[in-house]
Amino acid sequence: MKSLNYLLGGPQGGGLETSSQVLSWAFAKSGYGVISDREYYSNIVGRHSYIHAKADSEELPKDLQYPVKLLGAMDAESVFTHFTDLDSGAYVIYNSDLNSTRLSQIPSVEPEVGEKILKILKKLNIEQDLGSLVNYLKDNGVNVVGLSYRDLLSELQKKTNIVAAQASRYISTIIIGASAALVGIDPEAVKYGLTRRFKSGPVLEHNLTFSEIVSEIVSSNFGSPLKLDPPRGNFGRLMIVSGNDIVAMGKVVGGLRMQTYYPITPAADESFTLEEHERLGEAGIGSLTVFQLEDELAAVNAAIGASLTGTRVAAATSGPGFDLMVEGLGWAGMNEAPVVITYYQRGGPSTGQPTRGGQSDLLSSVFASHGEYPRMVLASGDHEEAFWDAIDALNYAEVYQIPVIHLVDKFLANTIRSVAFPDLSKAYINRGKIVQEPGKDYKRFSFESPVSPRAFLGKTLVWYTGDEHNEEGHISEEPENRIKIMNKRMEKLELIEQEVPEERRVSIYGDESPDVVLYGWGFVKGAALGAIKMLKEEGVKAMYVHVRTFIPFPKNTVKNIYSKYKDVMIDVEHNYLGQAAVLASAFANVEIKKHILKYTGRPIYSNELKNAVMRILKGSEKEVLEYGA
Amino acid sequence: MHEKVLMKCINCAYYRQHPIYDFIGYCEKKGSVVFPEESCKDAISIVKEETEKLFENYGWAYCIECGSVLFDRNELDKHISLGHSLTQKFLEDEVAIYESPGGD
Numbered sequence A: 001m002k003s004l005n006y007l008l009g010g011p012q013g014g015g016l017e018t019s020s021q022v023l024s025w026a027f028a029k030s031g032y033g034v035i036s037d038r039e040y041y042s043n044i045v046g047r048h049s050y051i052h053a054k055a056d057s058e059e060l061p062k063d064l065q066y067p068v069k070l071l072g073a074m075d076a077e078s079v080f081t082h083f084t085d086l087d088s089g090a091y092v093i094y095n096s097d098l099n100s101t102r103l104s105q106i107p108s109v110e111p112e113v114g115e116k117i118l119k120i121l122k123k124l125n126i127e128q129d130l131g132s133l134v135n136y137l138k139d140n141g142v143n144v145v146g147l148s149y150r151d152l153l154s155e156l157q158k159k160t161n162i163v164a165a166q167a168s169r170y171i172s173t174i175i176i177g178a179s180a181a182l183v184g185i186d187p188e189a190v191k192y193g194l195t196r197r198f199k200s201g202p203v204l205e206h207n208l209t210f211s212e213i214v215s216e217i218v219s220s221n222f223g224s225p226l227k228l229d230p231p232r233g234n235f236g237r238l239m240i241v242s243g244n245d246i247v248a249m250g251k252v253v254g255g256l257r258m259q260t261y262y263p264i265t266p267a268a269d270e271s272f273t274l275e276e277h278e279r280l281g282e283a284g285i286g287s288l289t290v291f292q293l294e295d296e297l298a299a300v301n302a303a304i305g306a307s308l309t310g311t312r313v314a315a316a317t318s319g320p321g322f323d324l325m326v327e328g329l330g331w332a333g334m335n336e337a338p339v340v341i342t343y344y345q346r347g348g349p350s351t352g353q354p355t356r357g358g359q360s361d362l363l364s365s366v367f368a369s370h371g372e373y374p375r376m377v378l379a380s381g382d383h384e385e386a387f388w389d390a391i392d393a394l395n396y397a398e399v400y401q402i403p404v405i406h407l408v409d410k411f412l413a414n415t416i417r418s419v420a421f422p423d424l425s426k427a428y429i430n431r432g433k434i435v436q437e438p439g440k441d442y443k444r445f446s447f448e449s450p451v452s453p454r455a456f457l458g459k460t461l462v463w464y465t466g467d468e469h470n471e472e473g474h475i476s477e478e479p480e481n482r483i484k485i486m487n488k489r490m491e492k493l494e495l496i497e498q499e500v501p502e503e504r505r506v507s508i509y510g511d512e513s514p515d516v517v518l519y520g521w522g523f524v525k526g527a528a529l530g531a532i533k534m535l536k537e538e539g540v541k542a543m544y545v546h547v548r549t550f551i552p553f554p555k556n557t558v559k560n561i562y563s564k565y566k567d568v569m570i571d572v573e574h575n576y577l578g579q580a581a582v583l584a585s586a587f588a589n590v591e592i593k594k595h596i597l598k599y600t601g602r603p604i605y606s607n608e609l610k611n612a613v614m615r616i617l618k619g620s621e622k623e624v625l626e627y628g629a
Numbered sequence B: 001m002h003e004k005v006l007m008k009c010i011n012c013a014y015y016r017q018h019p020i021y022d023f024i025g026y027c028e029k030k031g032s033v034v035f036p037e038e039s040c041k042d043a044i045s046i047v048k049e050e051t052e053k054l055f056e057n058y059g060w061a062y063c064i065e066c067g068s069v070l071f072d073r074n075e076l077d078k079h080i081s082l083g084h085s086l087t088q089k090f091l092e093d094e095v096a097i098y099e100s101p102g103g104d
């Protein structure tokens, strides 16, 4: 097998993260590329969550795919919820003690989900208990690895003294041991993963033993039927990172000195990662400061304050928090204060689907403002881009003295991938036009050029105000001054148009003379690249136009491609309106008429994208995707 | 000759259930993991009056058999009359927090 799509499901808080993390590390240690997406309910221990993943012997995968060949179920709900995701010949690891559990007895099942499953069970003539479902699966080509989790634990308890307060760790290990056996992962790699997760002490020792016991039972009964081909990709040094992690890494490499935030899903993890690297000496000298404030109003204003003193600064938030930052961003734009906002998109509006994903805040990031001010909007499509975008955002903010919004979607934020270690020699820091020794004629907002000479607070007297100002920064609402200072500021947009090359704004993938063109951004990238390969197998040549900056917009490329392929150009996005297509219309004067959209809060899978493209090629104008529990 | 039928852990006053996995429990007396269907010579009955007193104090009780939280006195009586094991105590889980990503 070249690659393995798998899914691990269980109650939130029940050890799913551990199972997934250890398996990812074990795969990576064995030389395989991995990607895993975490889907979960909002902060409720016990609710169903799952991790959908892929391990690949040839590449560092970027797309997620159904059906899956392996389902590791920590509870009955996971089997009920995901049995329809199984490929023919798939393997299901489950707790056979739960055979008599009926769907209606599981309190954590959402009513709509329960009804949907019940409908399917009825249609297939399956009783509501887990045992009947498992028998149905057996009769229909699925291999069932039924283990009595209780007996396994009970046997272990006779040998050791299970650490009661960490009992769920042992359930994680059942899934790890059984999966590792079926996939034939080197036991040393599993040991590496467990050691990395549990560090030391009795929990580690017990689980090392327990994993071996479980693996032995499973491999002696089933062998290693899901064994992957030997790894063929020579990936070099790898990192296993989430999108949140890699943005934090990019910021550190990019010279970030201060991060402000108020905790919000899915942005907070980035700040938590940075906090782990906060090292401050007695005089406040050290690596970087992470400052949690009382809300996002304070977070953006603290960031602006830091920026005025010459600190390289960013704030991280998601939609509801960004809204609170909008007034502050206007202030920053007017006062030429460089500030980066890392904007993690989740499914809204309001609290919406706080733990689910979306790309529905694009228009908000581009247009949210009181009055007009120049800004840049970058959007990352994968972990590698997120790393470099985080650095670029800091550079652009200071070079143009503007707010820079860096869009990341929740899918990317929460997806853990194996990523090649970045070539750090390519990283650079450009702090822009800084005046080290401001003389007495110094004018902070000099009319001489769009970007003003920047002196830091503490170096000289600088005036800042929330009102419109003159060159010195004093309040002035005089019409002629207003025109001059507005023009000066807004001309930064023209400067950005001239200086940011087209190839920084957009990337083109796939066939150069395609039958179909996909147009997208953000996390669509992985699915689009995966779909291109699948389409090729069906004899369809596809191109993917990946937008990386919305301000400045890659209008020349989009116009050019549209002029050649307008009848086969498809907008692909995780939102309802097709927001990137709206911007193509606004900024490049092109009307992309065909759409593939998904707004369930779940990511687009490469297989469903491929199928939707085929339907569009057969005449459909719009496809709304819905796959995924 | 009749053997004395030993009480199961799930029905014992020393039993604490795992908050997520109902097939894992903890014995306060032994200080170790036990399993609900295990039998034990040291098991002691849950005193009905004690359950009622705790219910008055906490305002809720958890029925281990039904897997549900009871807030209503009549409900409580119903489960007691069915001989169900009611508790306010759970096995302390110190790792669930690390497995529960925030959602706010």
Ligand SMILES: [Zn+2]
Pocket (backbone or CB within 6 Å): B063, B064, B065, B066, B067, B079, B084
């Ligand atoms: Zn009951």
